Amino acid sequence: MLSQENTPIFDALKNYMNENTISFHVPGHKHGRGNPEFTEFIGKNAMNIDLTIMPDLDSIMNPTGVIKDAEALAAEAFGADRAFFLVNGTSSGIQAMIMAACREGDKILIPRNAHKSVISSIILSGAEPVYLRPEINEEFGITMGITLNEVAGAIRKNPGAKALFIINTTYYGIASPLIDLARLAHDNDMAVLVDEAHGAHLRFHESLPVSAMEAGADLAASSTHKLAGSLTQSSMLFLKGKRFSPGYVKSILNLSQTTSPSYILLASLDVARKNMAQNGRNLMSKTISLAQWARYKINAIQGLYCMGSEVLELYEGFTLDPTKLCINVKDLGITGFTASKMLREKFNIQVELSDFYNILAVVSIGDSKSTVSALVKALSNIPRHLQGPNKKKLPPVPDLPIPELALLPKEAFYSEKRRHPFKESAGRISGEMIMAYPPGITIICPGEIITGDIIDEILMIKEAGGLIQGMEDRELKYINIIK
Numbered sequence: 001m002l003s004q005e006n007t008p009i010f011d012a013l014k015n016y017m018n019e020n021t022i023s024f025h026v027p028g029h030k031h032g033r034g035n036p037e038f039t040e041f042i043g044k045n046a047m048n049i050d051l052t053i054m055p056d057l058d059s060i061m062n063p064t065g066v067i068k069d070a071e072a073l074a075a076e077a078f079g080a081d082r083a084f085f086l087v088n089g090t091s092s093g094i095q096a097m098i099m100a101a102c103r104e105g106d107k108i109l110i111p112r113n114a115h116k117s118v119i120s121s122i123i124l125s126g127a128e129p130v131y132l133r134p135e136i137n138e139e140f141g142i143t144m145g146i147t148l149n150e151v152a153g154a155i156r157k158n159p160g161a162k163a164l165f166i167i168n169t170t171y172y173g174i175a176s177p178l179i180d181l182a183r184l185a186h187d188n189d190m191a192v193l194v195d196e197a198h199g200a201h202l203r204f205h206e207s208l209p210v211s212a213m214e215a216g217a218d219l220a221a222s223s224t225h226k227l228a229g230s231l232t233q234s235s236m237l238f239l240k241g242k243r244f245s246p247g248y249v250k251s252i253l254n255l256s257q258t259t260s261p262s263y264i265l266l267a268s269l270d271v272a273r274k275n276m277a278q279n280g281r282n283l284m285s286k287t288i289s290l291a292q293w294a295r296y297k298i299n300a301i302q303g304l305y306c307m308g309s310e311v312l313e314l315y316e317g318f319t320l321d322p323t324k325l326c327i328n329v330k331d332l333g334i335t336g337f338t339a340s341k342m343l344r345e346k347f348n349i350q351v352e353l354s355d356f357y358n359i360l361a362v363v364s365i366g367d368s369k370s371t372v373s374a375l376v377k378a379l380s381n382i383p384r385h386l387q388g389p390n391k392k393k394l395p396p397v398p399d400l401p402i403p404e405l406a407l408l409p410k411e412a413f414y415s416e417k418r419r420h421p422f423k424e425s426a427g428r429i430s431g432e433m434i435m436a437y438p439p440g441i442t443i444i445c446p447g448e449i450i451t452g453d454i455i456d457e458i459l460m461i462k463e464a465g466g467l468i469q470g471m472e473d474r475e476l477k478y479i480n481i482i483k
């Protein structure tokens with residue numbers, strides 16, 4: 001009988017290594033001997049367990065051995081019926097969820113602040129996106145969650161939609177009312193798909209927002225690598241209930257999954273799962289306390305405001321992951337970009353991200369009182385490093401309408417395009433995607449009609465020093481439009 005003590009993949013790798021088998025198989029570095037410089041740096045153990053599919057180690061395409069066992073333990077630990085290990089990040093899980101739920105032309109409800117992998121998945125599946133407008137917080141200049149009202153309205157207008165896609169939580173730690181949203185979607189015969197790139201730890205503490213599997217989602221893609229301790233690129237896809245057959249989901253994963261997964265990544269998932277299953281609650285209690293301590297200290301520093309649960313009073317049913325420290329630096333008269341640069345250059349601290357008004361510091365199971373104290377200390381020193389009075393007022397957060405869809409994203413992606421001056425592109429169909437921070441929203445997607453208002457807003461954000469991303473011409477003098 002397997003238990004959460006066990007690590008089937010990790011054990012099989014160590015067994016293979018300890019048997020000193022003479023390998024006549026790939027990888028060709030053969031336990032590191034073929035790449036001595038790298039082996040010396042990374043260590044012999046890492047190279048020894050960099051193995052590939054073989055009978056002792058199972059196959060990710062059709063697991064029947066140690067991968068199957070490790071996935072079963074992961075499903076149990078994360079509260080799912082099935083878990084699938086992923087070696088191409090949560091992006092590949094998002095692709096599989098959307099392709100499992102939608103065929104060509106099917107409608108899917110999607111928050112406009114979704115990650116770019118969601119737009120890629122829409123292109124691949126040929127689905128028709130129906131965008132949901134997230135709430136926007138003016139003070140922080142960021143997108144929040146999706147309200148029940150917003151989804152109810154979208155369902156009324158699109159009764160045949162096949163799925164609801166929800167982000168749990170956003171990058172900044174904001175969770176939408178997932179239990180109610182899942183119930184509403186199911187009552188309308190829609191699948192519930194959840195992007196849990198920032199939610200792998202949620203299941204392990206009652207003070208955190210509810211996890212997708214607990215909230216009743218059908219599928220959830222979770223970045224174990226971001227917040228549950230496994231190596232970068234390693235994620236899991238969870239399935240619960242009867243709406244999707246595990247065999248079908250697996251066959252979709254197999255369409256694009258490598259046949260040579262890194263066993264270092266797979267083993268890291270196995271051991272991270274064991275750690276979270278056995279110690280997750282304690283680890284998360286400690287992490288939450290550290291983050292709350294930092295929040296309290298940061299809020300005592302003049303000119304800084306670290307978001308806390310008080311901001312949720314403005315929104316019904318939203319919850320906050322307290323381990324995310326979204327620190328507003330607006331009152332120092334600098335942008336988050338500047339604050340992030342100062343932290344890196346003067347205090348040797350790298351934050352997760354910065355935007356116009358904020359920096360985002362992630363506190364995780366890898367932190368300690370000393371790392372968090374270093375952050376607080378550095379933040380308290382920022383005002384001293386500013387030259388002169390900083391009373392620059394940052395511009396307000398734009399709130400843009402969602403443009404009209406002229407072509408499905410897939411049709412737009414495969415259509416012929418040409419470069420066109422951006423400023424003169426009103427009325428044209430966009431061939432590419434443009435994201436803007438603030439507020440972290442896709443302003444234009446392939447297939448949508450560009451308007452004069454959109455051009456003005458994008459230029460205003462750019463002029464004010466905001467971040468405009470996604471398009472081919474980084475200067476945005478030109479945009480690719482559909483011919």
Ligand SMILES: Cc1ncc(COP(=O)(O)O)c(C=O)c1O
Nearest residue numbers: 088089090091115195197223235
């Ligand atoms: C909200 C969100 N979804 C999905 C992803 C993709 O996850 P991964 O990097 O594991 O592919 C990210 C990555 O940052 C993300 O922020």
